[in-house]
Amino acid sequence: MTAPFYITTPIYYVNAKPHLGHTYTTIATDVARRFHDMKGAETFMLTGTDEHGDKIVKAAEKSGQSPREYADRISRMFAELWPELNIHCDHFIRTTDADHISVVIGILQKIYDNGDIYYSEYEGLYCFDCERFFNERELVDGKCPDHGKAPETIKESNYFFKMSRYQQWLVDTIKQNPDMIRPERYKNEVLSFLKEPLEDLCISRPKSRLQWGITLPFDDRYVTYVWFDALINYISALGYPDGENFKKFWPHSHHVVAKDILKPHGIYWPTMLRAAGIDVYKNLMVHGYWNVEDSKMSKSVGNVVDPEYLRKTYSTDAIRYFLMREMVFGLDSSFSESAIINRINSDLANDLGNLFSRVLGMFHKYFKSTVPECDPGMKNDFQLDLNADAQTAISGFCSAMENFEFHKALAAVWEYIGKMNKYVDVTAPWELAKKKEAKTQLDFVICNLLEGLRVVSGLIYPVMPETAAIMQKHLGMAPDKPFYLIDEIRKWPQIPANRILPKSISLFPRIDPETILKPEASASAQKVSSPVAPEIEFDDFSKIDLRSAKVLHAEKIPKADKLLKLDIDLGGHTRTIVAGIAKFYSPDELIGKTIVVLANLKPAKLMGVESKGMLLAAVENDQCSVAVLDRDMPAGTRLK
Numbered sequence: 001m002t003a004p005f006y007i008t009t010p011i012y013y014v015n016a017k018p019h020l021g022h023t024y025t026t027i028a029t030d031v032a033r034r035f036h037d038m039k040g041a042e043t044f045m046l047t048g049t050d051e052h053g054d055k056i057v058k059a060a061e062k063s064g065q066s067p068r069e070y071a072d073r074i075s076r077m078f079a080e081l082w083p084e085l086n087i088h089c090d091h092f093i094r095t096t097d098a099d100h101i102s103v104v105i106g107i108l109q110k111i112y113d114n115g116d117i118y119y120s121e122y123e124g125l126y127c128f129d130c131e132r133f134f135n136e137r138e139l140v141d142g143k144c145p146d147h148g149k150a151p152e153t154i155k156e157s158n159y160f161f162k163m164s165r166y167q168q169w170l171v172d173t174i175k176q177n178p179d180m181i182r183p184e185r186y187k188n189e190v191l192s193f194l195k196e197p198l199e200d201l202c203i204s205r206p207k208s209r210l211q212w213g214i215t216l217p218f219d220d221r222y223v224t225y226v227w228f229d230a231l232i233n234y235i236s237a238l239g240y241p242d243g244e245n246f247k248k249f250w251p252h253s254h255h256v257v258a259k260d261i262l263k264p265h266g267i268y269w270p271t272m273l274r275a276a277g278i279d280v281y282k283n284l285m286v287h288g289y290w291n292v293e294d295s296k297m298s299k300s301v302g303n304v305v306d307p308e309y310l311r312k313t314y315s316t317d318a319i320r321y322f323l324m325r326e327m328v329f330g331l332d333s334s335f336s337e338s339a340i341i342n343r344i345n346s347d348l349a350n351d352l353g354n355l356f357s358r359v360l361g362m363f364h365k366y367f368k369s370t371v372p373e374c375d376p377g378m379k380n381d382f383q384l385d386l387n388a389d390a391q392t393a394i395s396g397f398c399s400a401m402e403n404f405e406f407h408k409a410l411a412a413v414w415e416y417i418g419k420m421n422k423y424v425d426v427t428a429p430w431e432l433a434k435k436k437e438a439k440t441q442l443d444f445v446i447c448n449l450l451e452g453l454r455v456v457s458g459l460i461y462p463v464m465p466e467t468a469a470i471m472q473k474h475l476g477m478a479p480d481k482p483f484y485l486i487d488e489i490r491k492w493p494q495i496p497a498n499r500i501l502p503k504s505i506s507l508f509p510r511i512d513p514e515t516i517l518k519p520e521a522s523a524s525a526q527k528v529s530s531p532v533a534p535e536i537e538f539d540d541f542s543k544i545d546l547r548s549a550k551v552l553h554a555e556k557i558p559k560a561d562k563l564l565k566l567d568i569d570l571g572g573h574t575r576t577i578v579a580g581i582a583k584f585y586s587p588d589e590l591i592g593k594t595i596v597v598l599a600n601l602k603p604a605k606l607m608g609v610e611s612k613g614m615l616l617a618a619v620e621n622d623q624c625s626v627a628v629l630d631r632d633m634p635a636g637t638r639l640k
């Protein structure tokens, strides 16, 4: 019996909409899960959103929504994206779910009752962006390594989890279970961190500072630290403590995360489990980071890659293939659209697509769409054995997939595709078709090629489920049979004689890079900034007073690189506004223009100049265009 398989992604913060990084982890998790489906295992995949904490409160404030409304909106974006990318999760958890909250409360109480949570005053270095205390040696040049800001010293009474108590236990556990944290480099990273004394973990935040969290069951003046809440999702989703799913799946748990959250998963989580008397997870799989053309993806740099754009431009299967083929699991990888196009054109259109249309093209031409009878054991002169090669490819694929080496698994399949293409060249069916006496040879060659395509369709299933299904249909396989089961794929031959196959189609058309990487699209992978603002009522809009205004005078503000001071005519009276567009416009360019101004914005002082209003402009990366009216209108006219 194949063991059950439970796999999780991190639960993503709802302070930003889904991007390439989240997409990679979630697809990799879906691929691993589908591979275990192929082995015949009972599988369960979990993903979701992490919704408490200061980060979320700040993001909600920015978008003018309550934390709950905001979390609902962004969480929905994640939940709706995954099915579009053919990711099938069994449960989508939110840390604001009542079931989850009650499990967190239960575990906090249990650990508190066991004496592993204590109350104490603490002075320490706190990074507000990470929402955690740092010790000196974790800082780089005195700054938070993730946010590049010096943490602030704060003094507070809080609750602490006695993590230090479990340090030796954790070292022993990791050493006794060499597969617990993989790849090896991340296991070593955790072990090297554990060479220094482990500090206790501050697990509360005073409500005076933060209210958006789970109230501690033993002190209602505090909420739970977001990590102590979030990590528990992995068991609350299974119905811990009594749920059937918990009993069935927890002993077979695999967490997939990127290197940024190794410490909470490699240190906090196992010690929390131990303190709560729960077995540690089976396995933590850690992957590297996607960089965009060699720099870190970040909202402020404006190079955040939007998965929705990728899907619409290149198709779900192509994106899944690219991400799994390009990244070596565990190492960082560089993303670029030209790399996607190369992979599509060479691996998908050229190798796989051509093979598929070549073989089916010959089949329809020589056999009038009907599968011929053929003896699989027939003696032949070709010295090439597609069945034996298929068995080798299947074994290589399986052992790589077991280790999350998706790129290697796909390379094994593509090696086989290469062998099939060679088989076509060597056997030259078009020559056999010319000779009557070679009929059985032609039958044999084409049947082998059809079977080879069947194997390929099974092996690409976890990465490209849609393409796999299309191939299956064109190979005349019964749609209800789980063609992707490894044991089924191995059986050769399987395509029944006399079956009529549908006309072939093109699997992956080639992409012309020119049509996609045009200058206006090339900043592409749509460097989308903030999520679209929530819907508003007309009443809300009517609070906004937009007016046409004529620029009378403009000048730079000394010592402020970005700011221009503009005197504007608002219809009978003049005003001064300050605009952050000095990098894009010289003062002269603006004088005389009729611009659009938000006239009822609260005045604010910028570099000592009071600004009474704000001009409107489209700003993205290094481009800026000020909104102007395209016909003459009197200054001061209201826009509605």
Ligand code: MSP
Pocket (backbone or CB within 6 Å): 009, 010, 011, 012, 013, 014, 020, 021, 022, 024, 025, 050, 230, 231, 232, 233, 256, 257, 258, 259, 260, 261, 288, 289, 290, 291, 297
């Ligand atoms: N909420 C926490 C996780 C709690 S799990 C109990 C969190 N959320 S997150 O939104 O910041 O997501 C981090 C994860 O997103 C990474 O571990 C990784 O899975 C994915 N990625 C985010 N950016 C990434 C890249 N640039 N490259 C690859 N994956 C990345 O941390």
